[in-house]
Amino acid sequence: MTGRHLITDAQNTWCPGCGNFSIQHTLKNVLTDLEQEGEDLDQIVLVSGIGCHAKIADYLDINSFYSIHGRAIPVASGIKLANRDLKVICCVGDGDAYAEGLDHLIFAAKRNIDITVIVHNNRVYGLTTGQYTPTSPHGFKGKSTPMGTLEYPLNPLELMLASGGTYIARGYTQKRDQLKSLIRGAIDHKGFAFVDVLQICATFFNMTSQYNPRVYPLQEYDRSDAGIACEKVREWDYNSDAPIALGLFYQRSALTFDEQFRHQSLHGKERQILIEEFLATRQ
Amino acid sequence: MAQDVSVLVGGKAGDGINSAGAVVAQLLNSVGYHTCTYYEYPSLIRGGHNFAIIRGADHPVDVHRNMVDYVIALNMDTISLHSGRFHEKTVTVFNSDVVKAPGQGISVSAALTSENAPAIMGNSALIGAFASSAGIPWDTVSEVFNRHIPKGADINLRVARKGYDQVTAVHPINRIGDRRFSLISGNEAIALGLIHGGLSAYVSYPMTPSSSLLHFLAEHADRFGITVIHPENEIAVILMALGISYAGGRPAIGTSGGGFCLMTEGLSLAGMAEIPLVIVVSQRTGPSTGLPTFTGQSDLHFILHAGQGEFPRFVVAPGTAREAYAWSAVAMDIAGHYQVPAIILADKTLSEGTFSLDPVQLPEVPFRGPVLWDGSNTYHRYADNGSVVSHQAFPGTRGAVVKVNSYAHDETGITTEEAAIVAQMTRKRMRKAAHLAEAMEAYDTVITDGPVHAGTMLVCWGSVQGACTEAAHELGLRAVRPVVLSPFPEIRLKQALEGARRLISVEENATGQLAALLRLHGITVDTMVLQYDGRPLTPEMLVERLKEAGV
Numbered sequence A: 001m002t003g004r005h006l007i008t009d010a011q012n013t014w015c016p017g018c019g020n021f022s023i024q025h026t027l028k029n030v031l032t033d034l035e036q037e038g039e040d041l042d043q044i045v046l047v048s049g050i051g052c053h054a055k056i057a058d059y060l061d062i063n064s065f066y067s068i069h070g071r072a073i074p075v076a077s078g079i080k081l082a083n084r085d086l087k088v089i090c091c092v093g094d095g096d097a098y099a100e101g102l103d104h105l106i107f108a109a110k111r112n113i114d115i116t117v118i119v120h121n122n123r124v125y126g127l128t129t130g131q132y133t134p135t136s137p138h139g140f141k142g143k144s145t146p147m148g149t150l151e152y153p154l155n156p157l158e159l160m161l162a163s164g165g166t167y168i169a170r171g172y173t174q175k176r177d178q179l180k181s182l183i184r185g186a187i188d189h190k191g192f193a194f195v196d197v198l199q200i201c202a203t204f205f206n207m208t209s210q211y212n213p214r215v216y217p218l219q220e221y222d223r224s225d226a227g228i229a230c231e232k233v234r235e236w237d238y239n240s241d242a243p244i245a246l247g248l249f250y251q252r253s254a255l256t257f258d259e260q261f262r263h264q265s266l267h268g269k270e271r272q273i274l275i276e277e278f279l280a281t282r283q
Numbered sequence B: 001m002a003q004d005v006s007v008l009v010g011g012k013a014g015d016g017i018n019s020a021g022a023v024v025a026q027l028l029n030s031v032g033y034h035t036c037t038y039y040e041y042p043s044l045i046r047g048g049h050n051f052a053i054i055r056g057a058d059h060p061v062d063v064h065r066n067m068v069d070y071v072i073a074l075n076m077d078t079i080s081l082h083s084g085r086f087h088e089k090t091v092t093v094f095n096s097d098v099v100k101a102p103g104q105g106i107s108v109s110a111a112l113t114s115e116n117a118p119a120i121m122g123n124s125a126l127i128g129a130f131a132s133s134a135g136i137p138w139d140t141v142s143e144v145f146n147r148h149i150p151k152g153a154d155i156n157l158r159v160a161r162k163g164y165d166q167v168t169a170v171h172p173i174n175r176i177g178d179r180r181f182s183l184i185s186g187n188e189a190i191a192l193g194l195i196h197g198g199l200s201a202y203v204s205y206p207m208t209p210s211s212s213l214l215h216f217l218a219e220h221a222d223r224f225g226i227t228v229i230h231p232e233n234e235i236a237v238i239l240m241a242l243g244i245s246y247a248g249g250r251p252a253i254g255t256s257g258g259g260f261c262l263m264t265e266g267l268s269l270a271g272m273a274e275i276p277l278v279i280v281v282s283q284r285t286g287p288s289t290g291l292p293t294f295t296g297q298s299d300l301h302f303i304l305h306a307g308q309g310e311f312p313r314f315v316v317a318p319g320t321a322r323e324a325y326a327w328s329a330v331a332m333d334i335a336g337h338y339q340v341p342a343i344i345l346a347d348k349t350l351s352e353g354t355f356s357l358d359p360v361q362l363p364e365v366p367f368r369g370p371v372l373w374d375g376s377n378t379y380h381r382y383a384d385n386g387s388v389v390s391h392q393a394f395p396g397t398r399g400a401v402v403k404v405n406s407y408a409h410d411e412t413g414i415t416t417e418e419a420a421i422v423a424q425m426t427r428k429r430m431r432k433a434a435h436l437a438e439a440m441e442a443y444d445t446v447i448t449d450g451p452v453h454a455g456t457m458l459v460c461w462g463s464v465q466g467a468c469t470e471a472a473h474e475l476g477l478r479a480v481r482p483v484v485l486s487p488f489p490e491i492r493l494k495q496a497l498e499g500a501r502r503l504i505s506v507e508e509n510a511t512g513q514l515a516a517l518l519r520l521h522g523i524t525v526d527t528m529v530l531q532y533d534g535r536p537l538t539p540e541m542l543v544e545r546l547k548e549a550g551v
């Protein structure tokens, strides 16, 4: 299918000013570019979890698997394993990927399976109306923690670096050009690609005034140097007032999980013969 | 006179009882017997008591018996813990290094030393001794070793010969035929059935008694052209499989009750999103961690009702290895055709037991195949066009946008909360249950055995059928068994039970879950024989329990 509209008729229900618009727009532009470069958009699959972010599965007119809370990544992994020609993109939330489904995120990175994970990190549970997430700052007053959280946030980039991710980046919904190149780079990367997107939640956690003065683009360095990447990743711990670097922190090429499976599915008759041959060994 | 012999092999965990049992079963197989083997072992790696009971008969057998005719004792426990199984003619061969008992002892250490063989070959000496005591010709022993112990068959045979020569034939097992069956475990039967049904990928997290299914398929993945994956947990297992299925693969997953608990959210997703999936659940004794290596039938209601919301599901509980093979293939087809979860409900007795399968007469399985989009009209994943199911297309298909969704959705797969659409799509999904029930008329969903006019009838499900059928024979009763449990074969079952004056359910759980299900369908069970200590019922145990119940 070519020259298609890419946006469905579904009514958009994100709040005005929501950072999800920016991510959707960026992803749509990336897809348009891909199509113009001759890529067949029928080969793209979007997988989402559950949360405000996940509505993107309804809004983008491409193949999609709107899964359940926290579980987009194993679904995406299965899709890639079944058909390596597909480009599989996960749009997940921070509650989704860093709380409910954290195990899957770590294991996907560990396996270096060739999928792209875009985390809509608004640092709050949007859809369930404002509770803290694993990346909310210490003392965050949400509906489940009215006196403020007692926990410190985790640093997802550091976690991904430790887990074996081969493309680790951070973007910001108000830096669209950079976000576009980071997402495009992630899709083009062969292996597990991870983009944490600092996303404004207009209703429950609007961080615009905190982010804008602190964000800066990462300078040049050898992106395959895990030591430097680690240092850069640790500069801001999702809690302090430190400057917030944006860009690609780390990238290396490595064998992917999916490319190591090479099974050709067999036909009914072939299967029957193999079963009979096997049974003969047990006679 | 009917030929029916039982052999007990016992030792401590780590002694290689499983492989010794397998060789004994092959010896009986090679002289023409139908066999079945029951393995019992505690949940540990070293120490503790392990045993196998191998039964061979001139007719098909699915269950071991209490009493044994031969004992192969690797340790003293085998004699002391099982003395109740011995009769006056039971033949005993044992390792005289560690066992003092009446019968024929051989020194395993001496046999090993004289052949300069490693300790793990010690069992061969005792198997040789057994073969000799049972009058099995040396040629047969030699052939079985060469066929089934490919590594080091020569030296194993020399060790076996030491045992063979020291023992005299006591109670010969006669050759009764030349035909050999294939000896496979219930889990292997399931695996082969899944492959026959088109399996392309198997995803599983280890959990007894399903693990041997994972191990078997992993070992033979290349042979059968399948992808086998062991992910981080059972939640990942089911979600990965749903991804594979959505993308056009034909996956199955396997677990036991505890792992299935973690899968229930994914199960409900399969129901809502109408994604084909086959799930093998092999039951062990519950609740919770329970008795990991023992059997049970206490997950029936859990399996029938697991997952939030309402959606059709197929549930089959095979009672034999042959049924396990055939129904696993059918489950693959049903899941694919009706776009529903299909669950194969097994238990430890069936999964880990070994049985004789006739490789020449494998069951015929009719296949319906998936209903695929033909490329005409705009593709809508959940199109409700009056046919039984919406046509499937897979991502990557030119011109099709394939959207599946866990939310209530419209025909295109986009989320909706519109009352009329929600109701319509619910009817569309639930309609599949009626079609599936109708399709089941072509299958043997209810198995009956014994006289039609028997006033007392036994009703059971799953692997306990072995004990039920034999006890029914002995007492002149009729045994009836639903194999398919969802959609429930109510009409057939009622026909099968017609004329019963007393209905007795036999189940390996503490509450009578089948009896409760029957009551729901207007069938009254008068008496329940329940077994819930993790040990499978044997025919003798059941006869005794039935007599106690006044039969």
Ligand SMILES: Cc1ncc(C[n+]2csc(CCOP(=O)(O)OP(=O)(O)O)c2C)c(N)n1
Pocket: A050, A051, A052, A053, A054, A069, A092, A093, A094, A095, A096, A097, A120, A122, A124, A125, A126, A127, A128, A133
């Ligand atoms: C198993 C399960 N638990 C809880 C929920 C309820 N729930 C829906 S979305 C959500 C959190 C969403 O937060 P996040 O992933 O950060 O997405 P956002 O809405 O912020 O985009 C929760 C807890 C659910 N749908 N499923």
Ligand SMILES: [Mg+2]
Pocket: A051, A093, A094, A095, A120, A121, A122, A123, A124, A125, A126, A133
């Ligand atoms: Mg969020």
